[in-house]
Amino acid sequence: MTVTDATRPAGPLAQPTDLEIRPRYEGSNICTWIGFKHVNYLVEEAVLEHLRRRGAPAGELYERYGLCVDIADIDTRILHAFHIDDLAVGEVAPAPSASGGELAFTVRLNRQADPSNIAVSAKVRVVLRSDPHGSAAEDVPAHLAPFVVSNAGLPAPYDTPAVPVGDGDAAAALGGGNSFVWKWRMPYFYCHFTERVQMSGYLRLMEEVVDLFLADRGVSIKRLLDEQNWIPVVPHSRITLLDEARMEEDLYTVFTVENVFKRFTYTARMDCYALRDGVLVPTATGHITHGYAVIENRRDWSLVSFDDRLAGALEGAGGQGHGTGRG
Numbered sequence: 001m002t003v004t005d006a007t008r009p010a011g012p013l014a015q016p017t018d019l020e021i022r023p024r025y026e027g028s029n030i031c032t033w034i035g036f037k038h039v040n041y042l043v044e045e046a047v048l049e050h051l052r053r054r055g056a057p058a059g060e061l062y063e064r065y066g067l068c069v070d071i072a073d074i075d076t077r078i079l080h081a082f083h084i085d086d087l088a089v090g091e092v093a094p095a096p097s098a099s100g101g102e103l104a105f106t107v108r109l110n111r112q113a114d115p116s117n118i119a120v121s122a123k124v125r126v127v128l129r130s131d132p133h134g135s136a137a138e139d140v141p142a143h144l145a146p147f148v149v150s151n152a153g154l155p156a157p158y159d160t161p162a163v164p165v166g167d168g169d170a171a172a173a174l175g176g177g178n179s180f181v182w183k184w185r186m187p188y189f190y191c192h193f194t195e196r197v198q199m200s201g202y203l204r205l206m207e208e209v210v211d212l213f214l215a216d217r218g219v220s221i222k223r224l225l226d227e228q229n230w231i232p233v234v235p236h237s238r239i240t241l242l243d244e245a246r247m248e249e250d251l252y253t254v255f256t257v258e259n260v261f262k263r264f265t266y267t268a269r270m271d272c273y274a275l276r277d278g279v280l281v282p283t284a285t286g287h288i289t290h291g292y293a294v295i296e297n298r299r300d301w302s303l304v305s306f307d308d309r310l311a312g313a314l315e316g317a318g319g320q321g322h323g324t325g326r327g
Contacts, residue, residue, distance in 0.1 A: 009094040009103050009104075009143075009147075011141075011143035012054040012055045012056070012143075013050075013051070013054045013055075013056060013094060013103065013143070014094050015054065015094075016091050016092060016093040016094070017049065017050040017053050017054065017091065017092045017093075018089075018090070018091050019046055019049050019050070019053075019089070019090065019091070019092065020087055020088065020089050020112075021042055021045055021046060021049070021087075021088050021090075021109075022085075022086070022087055022088065023038055023039070023041075023042055023082050023084060023086065023088070024038055024041065025084060026038065027039075027041070027084075028083075028084040030225075030231050030295070031295065031298050031299065032083045032084045032085070032298070032299065033081050033082070033083060033301075034081070034082040034083065034084065034086075035207070035234075036076075036078060036207070036234035036237055036288075037203045037204065037206070037207045039076065039078055039082060039120055040074055040076050040122075040200075040203050040237065041200065041203070042082075042088055042109060042120065043074060043076055043107045043109070043120065043122040043124060044071055044074070044124075044199065044200065046090065046092050046107050046109065047071065047092055047105055047107065047124050047126065048069070049092070050092035050105065051069065051126075056144065061128065061144075062131065062193070064137065064138050065137050065138050065139075065140050065141075065144075066130060066131040066134060066137030067128040067129065067130065067131070067137075067140065067144070067148065068128070068129040068130075068131050068192075068193040069126060069128060070126065070127050070128075070129050070198070070199070070241070071124060071125070071126055071198070071199040071241075072102060072125045072126065072127045072199075072240070072241045073123075073124065073125035073238070073239070073240045073241065074122060074123075074124050074125075074199060074238065074239055075122060075123045075124075075237075075238040076120060076121075076122040076236070076237055076238070077120070077121045077122070077235065077236050078119070078120055078234060078235055078236070079117070079118055079119055079120065079121065079235070080111065080114070080117055080118075080119040080120075081119075081233075082111065082119060082120075083299070086111045086112070086113065087111070087112040087113075088109045088110070088111065088112070088119070088120075089109070089110055089111075089112050089115065090107065090108045090109035090110055090120075091107075091108050092105050092106070092107050093105065093106050093108075095123065097125070101127070101146070101147065101149060102125045102126060102127045102147055102149075103125070103126040103127070103128075103147050104123070104124070104125050104126075105123075105124045105125075105126070106121075106122070106123055106124075107120070107121070107122040107123075107124060108120070108121055108122075109121075109122075126147075127147065127148075127149050128140075128144060128147050128148045128149070129148070129149055129150070129193075130148060130149070130150055131193060133194055133195075160242060160271050160282035160285045161282070162279050162280060162281055162282060163273065163279070163280040164278065164279050164280075165275070165278055165279070165280055166278045167278065170183070170252055170273075170275050170280055171183055171252060171322050173280065174252055174254045174271075174273065174280065175254075175322060177256065177316075178256060178257045178315070178316040179254055179255065179256040179257075180209065180212065180213040180216055180254070180255045180256075180322065181252060181253070181254050181255075181322045182208070182209050182212055182252070182253045182254075182255070182322070183250055183251070183252050183253075183322075184205075184250070184251060184253070185248060185249070185250050185251075186201070186245060186246070186247055186248060186249050186250075186251050187247075187248075188247050188248075190204060190205075191246075191247045194247075195246055195247050196244050196245060196246050196247065197245040197246070197247075197251070197283070197284075199239065199241065202239050202241070202272065202284050202286070203239065205251070205253050205270070205272065206237065206239060206270050206286060206288060209253045209255045209270060210232070210255065210268075210288065210290070212255075213255045213268075214232075214313070216320055217313035217314070217317070218309075218313060219309065219310050219313045224292075224310070225295075228294070228307075229294050229295045230292050230293065230294055230295075230304065231292065231293055231295060231301065232290045232291070232292055232293075233290065233291050233292065233293050233301075233303070234288060234289065234290055234291075235265070235289055235291065236287075236288070236289040237286065237287070237288045237289070238286050238287050238288075239270070239284060239285075239286035240284065240285050240286060241283070241284050242282050242283055242284055242285060243274075243281060243282065243283045244274075244283065245272065245274050245283040245284070246274070249274050249275075250274070250275060251272055251273065251274055251283070252272070252273045252274075252275065252280060253270060253271070253272050253273075254269075254270070254271045254272075254273070255268055255269070255270055256268060256269045256270075256271075257314050257315070257316075258287075260306070260311065260314050260315060262305075263305045263306040263311050264291060264303070264305055264306070265289055265290060265291045266289070266290055266306075266314050267287060267288070267289045267290075268287065268288055268289075268290075269285070269286070269287050270284075270285065270286045270287070270288065271284075271285050272284040272285070291303055292304050292306065292310065
């Protein structure tokens with residue numbers, strides 16, 4: 001469809017928001033650098049702050065109107081690293097939506113110490129989902145009504161097909177090739193609005209499956225740190241929600257290396273499935289791009305090319321191809 005002004009947020013949400021925000025201490029895992037998951041948390045918090053300042057705070061939308069604020073798609077490019085004490089300054093601005101069924105925003109974050117260089121650039125899609133639980137709700141404000149969806153699904157591209165397995169081995173049905181399959185029960189603390197996995201939960205899954213995949217291939221994070229002082233770095237990640245994944249369901253996460261570019265970066269795909277009535281139903285899909293850097297000192301690092309061991313592992317050498325039970 002043609003993108004027009006009608007597909008943009010209306011009313012107060014149509015105005016951009018300038019803000020300041022800091023990364024969480026939890027995300028400072030290697031030296032003082034902030035990992036990709038917590039950079040995405042900054043993007044998520046920026047969008048929530050925009051909604052808050054523009055008269056649509058997530059808590060009020062739920063409590064008054066029975067609307068659940070769900071980030072359905074987050075596409076983030078990291079151009080410069082954040083450190084734990086950095087102050088991020090930036091803007092959340094409304095953007096056109098191709099489908100018209102969601103709120104779309106662009107997020108730009110700079111480091112206050114270096115405001116001329118964009119550190120993070122992201123595109124975010126948000127849906128307002130009718131809550132199936134709770135008491136009666138007030139009528140939804142007119143400027144929000146076009147962005148309300150039912151609890152049955154999300155306006156997202158379904159390029160991940162369902163996989164029939166019947167009584168067979170679900171993990172085996174998803175494995176093969178240059179893939180790693182991980183099964184894990186979804187805990188309540190990955191969920192929100194009482195029942196379903198939220199975007200931050202999928203960011204955790206993406207970080208976890210990468211860690212498990214690398215360990216399975218013999219090039220774990222700690223091993224490369226101990227032996228070569230190397231760390232993985234992420235310039236780009238994207239996750240799109242496709243359907244519900246519910247609390248305490250077993251989720252099958254498939255991590256597949258799709259491309260190794262000149263021994264400098266590799267891009268992998270993550271697909272998540274819930275097993276229901278003998279069918280693996282896709283609930284989320286995403287991509288992540290990694291490079292590797294050598295730690296030079298407590299503040300600085302520089303990119304390196306993959307050596308034979310790492311390149312071989314990424315291209316399919318070694319490993320069992322599956323994992324279970326960890327979280």
